[in-house]
Amino acid sequence: MAGLTQLFILLLAGASLFLSESLKTLRRSKRRWVLTTIVLEEGDRGPFPKLAGELFNDRSVNISIKYLISGPGVDEFPEPGLFTVDDTDGKVFVHRTIDREKTPLFVVRFDVADRASGTIVDKSLIFNVEVRDKNDNAPKFEKDVVNITLKETFSFENPVFQMHAFDDDKEDTANSDVIYSIVSQSPSTSGVTFSVDPKNGLIRGKGCLNYEAAKQIQIIVKAGDNGSPALSSSATVNIFVEDGNNHMPVIIDQKYEGAILEGTKSQNISRIRVEDKDTPKTPAWRAKFKILSGNEKGNFNITTDPETNEGILAVIKPLDFEGLALKKLQISVENEEPFASCVKGTMTRPDTSPASTISMNVKILDANDAPYFNPGKLIIREKEGIEPGTVLAKCNATDPDVVPNKIRYKVAYDPEGWVTVDENTGVVTSVKELDSESPFLNNSVYSILIHAVDDGEPPQTGTGTILLHVADINDNAPYLLSPYMEVCDQVKNPVLVIHAADKDKDPFAGPFTFEMSDETRIAKDTWKLGNTNDGSAELQILKNLPKGNHTVGMNIYDRQGHSATENLVVRMCSCPDGRVCEKLEPAAHFLGGGSIAVMLAALMLFILAFLLLTCLVCGSSKKSGGLPPFDDGNQTLIKYNEEGGSSLTQASPGVFSPAAKVGNDPEIQIKNRNAVGASPMSGIKGPEKKDMWTAQFPRSSVVDGDSLGQNKRSLGQAAVGLSPVGTSRQSKSDKWTARSSSGMPSPRQSQRENMYEISNGRYGTRLHSQNAPKDAFIEHVGELVTNRLHGLRDYEDDLISYKPCIYAYEGELERIESVDSFTFPDDMDNNFLDHLGPKFAALGDICRQ
Known part of the structure; x- marks a missing residue:
């Protein structure tokens, strides 16, 4: 029971508290600030200070207060000091004229404070003071x-x-x-x-x-x-x-004419005068001419003189008298600016300007016209290598004049000089073989210009073009781009890349096929061809080669099978840096005692031979009346330091004199072929002498006495053995026989042609007509010896026999049987040289030459 009583008391207390709070919230408070309207007039002239309004606050009932004012127009920009307030009664004053356009509104703040303590006792009052507008500004x-x-x-x-x-x-x-x-x-x-x-x-x-x-x-x-x-x-x-274009240009004269020579151009054949009332030098005044008809081919052009505003008629494309002797032109004129006119008080622009027009006649004067080719470009196709004299084409030129003139043709441009043209018929004929490798060909096309010239006054020239397509043939063999290569000997099994080229064009050029020309076992063990790629091939060295130059024969075939044999020289060398071969130092030559002795002996022999020859000449002149006259020396150099082959035996190389045909008498020819006294080249004049003979220098001076008849006593072993040979190529066995004769000449004879040869082993050469100085010298000395033999034949019984003079005694010479007595089988070839080994490689090369 007591607990319920306490709860009831608590509820009553809570309700009373809630009710009191509710009544307090709903209590009405009095107004604290009272402000009359503050009115400001723009441009008010005063007097100042002038009352603008009043303030009142209810706090003044209980305490002593004072009023405060602040903000723009009081203590802030703009217009500071404009407003004040009486702090006792709250009256607001304005102190000067106000410009609304400068400051249309002022926002001021009012406060109330305890006069004793200065404490603000109420909330601030914010008030907007607006300036009333006055019409004091004009637009x-x-x-x-x-x-x-x-x-x-x-x-x-x-x-x-x-x-x-x-x-x-x-x-x-x-x-x-x-x-x-x-x-x-x-x-x-x-x-x-x-x-x-x-x-x-x-x-x-x-x-x-x-x-x-x-x-x-x-x-x-x-x-x-x-x-x-x-x-x-x-x-x-x-x-x-x-000024605008409201006046059209008007052509003053209505009749205009002009004349021009055909085939010519002119910048002024006629001037057209116009009149315009608009302001000069303006677009409304400047005339713009137009050719309405008669200029369908664009021969004429008309422009405007900027100073006089006249139309200038010009011919920019030559006219043809034969086409039309008189041209009629229709010309109009207007302004650069479009025309406009005032119609019923409104400015309008017509769709078509009322342009002023005239007709003009242009007379074309006849002149000599140049011939023209039909067709202008003649295209022909020929293969290279055609024989000179081949007719390539026929040019056809026509004179367009009313009375045609005579036309003659001539070649104007032919850089290779391949053709000629008949000046009357125009037939183009080749004078040289065509070559597709000519640098003047452009994409296999060779351009030729032909002129056709008439005989008019003045002469006129027409030009025709011949485009000659030269088809390539396979007339060039492939060749090595670099026939010499260097290889460092430090590299093991090096691979060389060889490149080939062909002057012919496709399809007569690459890709190329490479083969070794030497099929011997030594070559196969030394060289090997590897991969082939279009214009190149790989050459592998299979074994170590000694330093020096090594020659590799290569057969190179083009796409059509045309081939050539090229020699690639490979130099094995030392490379100090491992990449580049060392430079070859020039070989130093030193003469030993034996060499010097040989030179001195040769000099003594030469002097002795000269003295002997002088004695013979002097002796012969007493009986035969002297030597026949001869010209001075040829003033040429003869190479004497040629070394190699077998050594000389006893005598110096003999002088040879080939027998010749004399006139047309067969009997005389037979006698000259067997007799020693025959003149070597008598009956043959000029270059025929040199073109008929070939000879090889003998390795040995041992001579067969039969080559000089039966006169073995006259010159002993100082004469030369001669034998007629044919021009046909020798067999391999014949060559080997000639080169293996130990210096003994091997005579061979052909009945087809009188030609003489003296074998000289490895260094045998043939003298052709291009060796003119050497041939002339040998021929002249041969004539001297032959003439001397003629003189000795009659007086050989009166001559004193001289015993040989020993200059350096080295013992009796041991007679060696001639190698000519050896017999060799006919089917013997050079294949046995492949098995001699590398030490005999040089000997094998000598035998193959």
């Missing part, structure tokens, strides 16, 4: 003076200009409402009147501008407001009229 234009330029042909369908004016008074009031109007227009009689829209200021016109009547129009525009009193301002609009 203002953006520019007081506006300049506008209008074309005379301007159409007033569009506005001319828009004026803009502003009023600084309060917006959306009568004080700031602007109205536009036109005050005046000068001159007023210009054919056009202007108006302005009162709301938006757009200036419009009506009528047509006339440059000749008024070049400038001035308009005064006013802008005013609706305030009380109303204020306004004005602006000036200057309209400058620019």
Whole structure:
């Protein structure tokens, strides 16, 4: 029971507290601030300070208070010090004139404070003080003076200009409402009147501008407001009229003529005069001419003289008298600027300008025309290598004149000199073989220019072109681009890449096929061809080679099988840096004692032979009347230091004198072939002497006595053995026999042609007509010896026998049986040389030569 009583008491206490709080919240409070309306008039002249309003706060009932004011117009920008308040009674004062346009509104704050303690006792009061507007500003234009330029042909369908004016008074009031109007227009009689829209200021016109009547129009525009009193301002609009094309050009004369020589050009064959009333040097005045008809081929052109405004007719493409002797042209003229005209007070532009036109006759004077080729380009195709004299083409040129002239042809351009042309018929004939490798070919086409010249006054020339397509044939063999290569001996089994080329074009060039020309076992063990790629091949060295040059024969085949044998020289060398061969030092030559002795002995023998020859000549001159006259020496150098082959035996190389055909008598030819006394080249004159004989120098001076008849005593072993040989190629066994004779000459004879040869082992050579100095020397000495033998034959019984003189005794010579007595099988070849080994490689090369 006691517990329920306590709970009831708590509920009553809670309810009472809630009720008291509710009544307190709903209690109405009194107004604390009372403020009259603060009114400020813009431009108020005073007197100042002037009462603007009053304040009251109910705190003044209980305590002594004072009023405070702050904010813009009091102690802040703008207008500080404008407002004050009486701190006792709350009256608000204004102290000077206010400009609304500068500060239209002031936001001030009022406070109330305990006068004793200075503590703020109530909330602040924020108040907006608005300045009442006064119509003290007139509308203002953006520019007081506006300049506008209008074309005379301007159409007033569009506005001319828009004026803009502003009023600084309060917006959306009568004080700031602007109205536009036109005050005046000068001159007023210009054919056009202007108006302005009162709301938006757009200036419009009506009528047509006339440059000749008024070049400038001035308009005064006013802008005013609706305030009380109303204020306004004005602006000036200057309209400058620019001349327009309202006058068409008119051609003064209606008859114009011109003349020009056919085939020529002219910049001025006639001038067309026009008149235009528009301002000179303007687009409205400048004339623009046009050829309406008669210029279908573009022969004529007409321009305008910028100074006189005249039309200048020119011929830019030559005319042809044979085509038409008189040209009729229709010419019109208009202005650069489109034409416009005023129709019923409105400026209009017609779709077609009323252009002024005239007709002009241009007379074409006859002249000599150049011939022309038909066709102008002649295309022919030939293969290279055709024989000279082949007819390639026939040119056909025609004279276009009314009375044709005679035409002659000539070659104008032929850089290789391949052709000639018949000047009457125009037939083009080759004079050289055509070569597809000529540098003057462009894509296998060789260009030739032919001129056709008439006999008119003056002569005229026409040009025709021959495009000669030269087809390539397989007339060039492949060749090595680099026939010499170097290999470092430090490299094991090196691989060389060899490159080939062919001057022929496809399909007579690459890809190439490479083969070894030497099929011997030594070559196969030393060299091996590897991969072949188009124009190159790999050559592998299979074993170590000694330093020096090694020759490899290569057969190179082009795509069509045309081949050539090329020698590749491979130099094995030392490479100090492992990449580049060392340079070859020039070999030093030293003469030993034996060499010097041989040279001295040869000199002594030469002197002895000269003395002996002098004695013989002097002795013979007593009986035969002297030697026949001869010319001076040939003044040529003869190479004496040629070394190699077997050594000389006893005597110096003999002088040979081949027998010759004398006249046309067969008996004389037979005698000369067997007799020693025959003159070697008698009966043969000029270059025929040299072209009939070939000879080889003997390795040994041991001579067969039969070659000089039976006269073994006269010259002993100092004569030369001669034997006639044929021009046919020798067999391998014959060559080996000649080269293996140990210096003994091996005579061979052919009955087809008188030709003499002396074998000299490895260094045997043939003397042809190009060896003129050597042939002449040998021929001349041979004639001396032969003439001397003739003289000795009659007096050989009176001659004193001289025993041989020993200059250096080295013992008796051991007679060696001649190698000519050896017999060799006929089917013997050089294959046994393949098995001699590398030490005999040089000997094998000598035998193969």
